[in-house]
Amino acid sequence: MNLGALIRQTERRLRAARLHYGHGTDNPRDEAAFLVLRGLGLPFDADLGRAADPAKVEALVEARIKKRIPAAYLLHEAWLAGLRFRIDRRVIVPRSHIAQLLAERLHPWLRRSPHRILDLCTGSGCLAILAARAFPRAEVHASDLSAAALAVARRNVNEYGMRKRIRLIRSDLFAALRGMRYDLIVSNPPYVASSEMRRLPAEYRYEPGLALAAGKDGLEVVRRLLADAPAHLFPSGRLVCEVGGGRKNVERAFPAMPFLWPKDEVFIAGRASMAAVSRMPSRRRSARG
Numbered sequence: 659m660n661l662g663a664l665i666r667q668t669e670r671r672l673r674a675a676r677l678h679y680g681h682g683t684d685n686p687r688d689e690a691a692f693l694v695l696r697g698l699g700l701p702f703d704a705d706l707g708r709a710a711d712p713a714k715v716e717a718l719v720e721a722r723i724k725k726r727i728p729a730a731y732l733l734h735e736a737w738l739a740g741l742r743f744r745i746d747r748r749v750i751v752p753r754s755h756i757a758q759l760l761a762e763r764l765h766p767w768l769r770r771s772p773h774r775i776l777d778l779c780t781g782s783g784c785l786a787i788l789a790a791r792a793f794p795r796a797e798v799h800a801s802d803l804s805a806a807a808l809a810v811a812r813r814n815v816n817e818y819g820m821r822k823r824i825r826l827i828r829s830d831l832f833a834a835l836r837g838m839r840y841d842l843i844v845s846n847p848p849y850v851a852s853s854e855m856r857r858l859p860a861e862y863r864y865e866p867g868l869a870l871a872a873g874k875d876g877l878e879v880v881r882r883l884l885a886d887a888p889a890h891l892f893p894s895g896r897l898v899c900e901v902g903g904g905r906k907n908v909e910r911a912f913p914a915m916p917f918l919w920p921k922d923e924v925f926i927a928g929r930a931s932m933a934a935v936s937r938m939p940s941r942r943r944s945a946r947g
């Protein structure tokens with residue numbers, strides 16, 4: 659059998675199994691190509707006419723179908739904005755929308771290049787590494803509550819030769835960052851509401867609950883982040899934060915906040931507006947909510 663035929667056959671099996679996609683690919687064709695090519699240790703542009711042994715990827719395909727394990731965990735790698743990150747179940751599969759914004763150097767959303775950047779809730783370290791590449795002169799801090807996640811981030815930081823540029827810090831949001839200020843804070847925090855957590859497809863159950871769950875309305879972490887970020891931003895500093903499908907929820911919870919939405923899943927807030935809103939009496943803050 660040749661490689662192209664093996665990918666097509668795998669695609670048919672994945673399609674028939676009615677899997678959930680969203681951990682790096684969004685359809686059975688791309689998922690099959692990812693599993694087969696990377697399972698065989700081949701690049702994405704491999705010659706599809708070359709011979710391929712189905713037995714070599716059978717265990718991977720079976721685990722994807724029968725156990726619903728995301729392909730990225732089976733292969734121990736995920737690709738984001740063209741970069742490969744080594745991952746395992748200590749971190750979520752990288753897929754943040756902030757990656758594309760960083761690849762575009764947050765143009766036109768920043769006035770000038772940031773010198774100090776924080777990636778809060780760094781997980782595998784993917785956004786910290788993308789930020790360090792986008793802004794080569796910046797010093798980057800990357801923090802997470804999970805020591806296990808930070809071990810994965812350390813491996814990726816080392817792999818990209820960024821040990822000197824990215825400092826990894828264990829911290830419950832800003833707790834261990836007292837006195838530190840940044841020009842830019844990026845964050846893809848947990849934002850899944852409890853009711854949604856119960857309904858997630860099986861694939862998500864392989865990811866750490868700490869990385870997804872964010873209380874009754876999914877805003878538990880975002881609320882703390884918005885309250886504490888101003889103290890950690892320079893006057894013209896900005897927070898770039900992912901909230902998934904929670905845009906309406908965020909706008910309802912913070913009606914006075916002038917958010918920018920470069921994508922439906924990501925808002926940008928300036929320090930000055932965040933600080934002004936958090937100084938307002940809470941009744942006025944939610945007056946329109």
Ligand SMILES: C[S@@+](CC[C@H](N)C(=O)[O-])C[C@H]1O[C@@H](n2cnc3c(N)ncnc32)[C@H](O)[C@@H]1O
Binds near residue numbers: 752829830
């Ligand atoms: C959705 S994942 C994002 C990981 C990575 N930034 C990405 O985009 O792939 C959220 C991360 O937040 C971390 N986390 C959860 N609660 C936290 C807290 N209170 N303080 C710091 N990090 C936290 C989790 O350990 C997890 O790694």
